[in-house]
Amino acid sequence: MVEPSLSIKGLRAGYGSLDILNGVDLDVPQGQFVALMGPNGAGKSTLLKTLYGMTTVKGGSINWQGKDISALKSRAILAEGISWVPQGRCNFPVMTVDENLQMAAYTLRDSKVKAERDYVYNLFPILKTRRNTLAGNMSGGEQQLLEVAMAVLQRPKILLVDEPSVGLSPTAIGIVFDELLRINAAGQTILLVEQNTKKAMAVAQRAVILRLGKVIWDGRPADITHDELGELFLTGRMRGETDVEQ
Numbered sequence: 001m002v003e004p005s006l007s008i009k010g011l012r013a014g015y016g017s018l019d020i021l022n023g024v025d026l027d028v029p030q031g032q033f034v035a036l037m038g039p040n041g042a043g044k045s046t047l048l049k050t051l052y053g054m055t056t057v058k059g060g061s062i063n064w065q066g067k068d069i070s071a072l073k074s075r076a077i078l079a080e081g082i083s084w085v086p087q088g089r090c091n092f093p094v095m096t097v098d099e100n101l102q103m104a105a106y107t108l109r110d111s112k113v114k115a116e117r118d119y120v121y122n123l124f125p126i127l128k129t130r131r132n133t134l135a136g137n138m139s140g141g142e143q144q145l146l147e148v149a150m151a152v153l154q155r156p157k158i159l160l161v162d163e164p165s166v167g168l169s170p171t172a173i174g175i176v177f178d179e180l181l182r183i184n185a186a187g188q189t190i191l192l193v194e195q196n197t198k199k200a201m202a203v204a205q206r207a208v209i210l211r212l213g214k215v216i217w218d219g220r221p222a223d224i225t226h227d228e229l230g231e232l233f234l235t236g237r238m239r240g241e242t243d244v245e246q
C-alpha cells in the first residue's frame with residue numbers, strides 16, 4: 001500500500017470565530033489526482049486555504065510527510081513542497097509570461113531561475129510560444145495555465161488547484177484539464193477543487209465530497225452517478241439512506 005503523503009485528521013478551521021471545517025478527515029497518497037467537490041459554501045476552498053496556512057486552525061492535524069504543518073505559515077508550507085493556485089486571475093497582467101515566471105521564482109537563487117523557467121516551458125509548451133506576451137493579453141485559459149505553471153515552477157510535491165475552470169470557455173477548460181492530467185501522469189500529486197463536476201470526475205482518480213465542512217463521500221468517480229452526486233450535494237445522503245450524519 002502507498003503511504004499517504006498528506007494525512008488530515010479531524011481538521012477544524014475557519015475565519016476568526018467563524019467555523020467552516022468541522023472535522024475533515026482525508027488521506028492523499030503521493031501521485032493521486034483528487035477532485036474535491038460539494039455544494040457552494042461546503043468549505044472546499046477553505047480546505048485548500050487551510051492546507052496553505054491561510055485560515056485559523058482550531059483543532060485536528062495536518063500531517064505532511066511525517067510532520068504536523070497545521071501551525072506553519074504559507075511560506076514555510078511552500079518550502080515543504082505544497083503549492084497553491086488560488087481561484088481567479090492572479091498573474092501580473094502587465095508583465096510578460098517570462099516576467100511572471102520570474103516573479104514566481106522569487107524564492108529561488110538567480111542562478112536557478114533560467115533552468116526552472118525552461119523546466120516549466122518544457123511542461124507547458126503553449127506558454128513557451130507566448131513567453132513575450134503580456135499575461136493580461138492572453139486568453140483566460142492561457143492565463144490559468146500560466147498560474148498553474150507559476151505554482152509548478154516551485155516543483156511542488158502536491159499542487160492545490162482552486163476552481164481552474166471559472167470563467168473559461170469549454171475549449172479553454174479542456175486545455176487546462178488536459179494539462180493537469182498530463183502533469184499528474186508525470187507524477188504530480190493534485191488536489192483540485194472544482195464546481196464543474198463532469199470535468200472533475202472525468203480527470204480525477206478519486207472524488208471527495210465535502211458538505212457542511214465534512215467529508216461525506218470518498219471514492220472512485222466511476223462508483224457514483226451524476227444524479228447521485230446531485231443528491232449528495234443537496235441532502236448529504238444517497239437515495240435510500242435514512243441516517244444523516246452531520
Ligand SMILES: Nc1ncnc2c1ncn2[C@@H]1O[C@H](COP(=O)(O)OP(=O)(O)OP(=O)(O)O)[C@@H](O)[C@H]1O
Nearest residue numbers: 015018020038039040041042043044045046047195
Ligand atoms: N475570508 C473569509 N472570511 C469569512 N468567511 C469566509 C471567507 N472566505 C470564505 N468564507 C465563508 O466560508 C464558507 C465556505 O466558503 P468556501 O469558499 O470554502 O466554500 P466552497 O465550498 O469553496 O464554495 P464555492 O463552491 O461556492 O466556492 C462560506 O460561507 C464563505 O462565505
